[in-house]
Amino acid sequence: MVMTVENAVQGTLDELGTPLDQITFVVFDLETTGVSAGEHAITEIGAVKVRGGQVLGEFGTLVDPGTPIPPFISVLTGITDVMVAAAPKIDSVLPAFLEFARGSTLVAHNAGFDVGFVKAACAAHGYPPPDHPVVDTVTLARKLLTRDEAPNCKLSTLAKIFSSTEPCHRALSDARATVDVLHALLERAGSFGVHTLEELKGFVRAPSPEQRRKRHLADAVPSAPGVYVFEDERGDPLYVGKSVNLRTRVRSYFTASETRPRIREMVGIAVRVRTIVCATALEAEIRELRLIGSAKPRYNRRSRFPEKVVWLKLTDEPFPRLSIVREIKDDGAGYLGPFTSARTAEEARAALHEAIPLRQCTDKIPLRLTGRALRSACALAGLGRCGAPCEGRQSAEEYGAHAAAARQAMELDAAPVFSAIEARMDRLSGDQRYEEAAADRDRLAAYVRASARMQRLRSLTSIPQMVAAGPLPDGRWDVHVIRYGRLASAGVLDKGVHPTPVVDALVATAETVATGPGPIPAASAEETECILRWLESPGVRLVQVEGTWSLPVSGAGRLMGRIERAYRPGDAEPRRWREGRPER
Incomplete structure (x- = not known):
């Protein structure tokens, strides 16, 4: 660890209007x-303390993570396992860094990333989160520089x-380059009348x-729950959002509270705001999802491509195999999913293969092999992880038991797979x-x-029809008709009104839902999950249910707590569950 600090008197932030120098x-x-x-x-921390354009001290150290x-991080940064082997751990470095930064204003390039890691480290080691003022040079550059000056930030x-310092993905070097960028941007901000820290904060937040x-564009927007659509001059959707109060939300896009660069850019292109008033907040949330999925507005990042999910399929053939489709x-x-990426589906397939000896080849094996074998068995047969039906060593009936176990594990009982992987993890950990x-x-x-x-x-998707009601603060009730996991109708029951006629009317006018195959036959997974969150919210009551709303008694949900703890730093769960290492 290297730390050099000159004697300096810390400036005060107690008074408003503190000059930047x-x-x-x-x-x-x-x-x-x-x-x-x-x-x-964290693998490295680098920091430079400056005031009035002068460097007061530097802090730099590698950290044993x-x-x-x-490997790709090592290629990017040049920091290897060997380099950090003798470095102090974060619990030793963090107090020194917090002392170095005490009483200062923190500055970072894309500050949300760096400050987020510092806050996480503080939470993990019992320190209060840093409450320093924060300046983000990315945000400042976007306000002060044009595309002609800098094509990106x-x-x-x-x-x-x-700067004369070239960033190289090493912490101290990058911090030194950021100092030069900060000073140049503060000098540029001075031409806009920004001379104090408070003025700098206001300048960054000011509407464009x-x-x-x-x-x-917000003048005609009603004060009601619903969906809003920003459109360009051709009428194409730019951005879709939802709110319980459309007028308040849309007006916020034209104030200092909206600081997202992409959204500010979108506002500059928009020529109108179209609104769709909805009966309930849940209906607004569902309509937003459907509009984003169908229109794919270029300024929405979430939920644009619901059709790109993948599934793990247990094929329907004499000797089934697991395929990603x-x-x-x-x-x-049989199907398991949806997965947001093929990589995650491949990981789930590997877990099933570890527990159940299904074939992993892609050949189509006929029900009865005649003459010589289809082909020579692969290495998995020698390892006892496949019964080699390709060589005729395993009948369809014998193999079918494994296929049935796989389908059971995919749809009802996760315990066999969980136990098999847990046992393998124990063996691997024991072998270091x-x-x-x-x-x-x-x-x-x-x-x-x-x-x-x-x-x-x-x-939920197995239920032909469900009617549920949720209380509102003013004594009214939101009422929803749900069919096969899809929102089919929504309305509001006024205070003191008998519910039966309202429910009957909503059911009679509800959407006729056509179902398809698979676990989500009528709606996207996101839509059904929105409905489930609402159903599980406080005070919601079931009015009508066709069928049974239940989960498998041996389902995977009961194992989720152990899985989530395995990724939670500092949990009391054994270390082998957190990072594949035994307790010490």
Whole structure:
């Protein structure tokens, strides 16, 4: 660890209007093992303390993350496992960094990322979260620079313009480059009358000229729950959102509270706001999902491609196998999903293969082999992980028992797969093969999460019709008709009104829902999950139910707690469950 600090008197922030040249800034950068503060760890901290354009001190150290550094991270940063082997752990580094930054204003390039990791480290080691003022040089650059000056706001791009230090994904070097960028941006901000920290914060939050010019688009928006659609001059949707109060939400896009660069850009393009008033907040949420999925507005990031999910399929053939597919067919096959990526589906398939000796080849094996074998058995047969039906060693009846076990594990009972992977993790940990044990943990998590999700969805999608009511603060009730997991009708029961005529009217006018094959036959998984969240909210009552709303008694949901604890830092669960290592 290297720390050098000159004697300096910390400037005060107690008075409003603190001049920027009296503010002590700690410009810092982190290198990490990944992008998620909850799952990944810090590998290096670099920080530079400056005030009035002068460097007061520097702080730099590698950090032992306690886990292997992924190869692609090592390629990016140049930091390897060997380099951090003798480095202090974060519980030793964190107090020194917090002391170095005490009483300062924190600065980082894309500050949300770095501050998020610091907060996660503080939470994990019993320190209060840092309450320092924070300046993000990315946000500041977007306010002050034009596209002609800088095609983007990456640190490497800005450093070429404002710094003689070249960022190289090493923390201290990148922090030094960020110092130069900060000073250049503060100098530029001065030409806009920004001379104090408070003025700087207000300047960053101020609405853009485009936002101010477009405020009239909210004039005709009603104060009701519903969906709003920003449209361009051709009438194409730019962005779809929902709110319990359309007028309040749409007006917020034209104020300082809207700071997202992409959304500010969208507002500049929009020429109108179309609204769809809904009876209830749930209806608004569902309509938003459906509109985003059908129109795919380019400024929406979430829920744009519900059709891109994948499924794990147990094929319907004499010797079934597990296949990753994008389409569910009415072919009698078993399905597990939906998965958001083929990689996650592959991990779940690997977990099932570990527990159940299904064939992993892609050949079509006839019911009865005649003459010589279809082909020579693969290595899995020698390992006892496949009965080699391709060589005729296993009959369809014998193999069918394994296929039935796989379908049972996919749809009803996760315990056999869980027990098999847990036992394998114990063996690997005992042999100090921690990386392999961690890989098995990830495969098990992918399988259990998908199985629990599908069973939860199927509990609702198997019900032909459900009517439920939820209380509102003013004494009224939201009433929804749900068919096969799809919202078919929505309305409001006024206070003091008899419910039967209202419910009968909603049922009579509800959408006729056509069903398809698979666990989610009538709606997207996201829509059904929205409905489930509402059904599970406080005070919701079931009015009518056709069929039974239940979950399998041996389902994967009962294992979710152990899976989630396996990824929670600092939990009391054994270390082998958290990172594939035994307790010490």
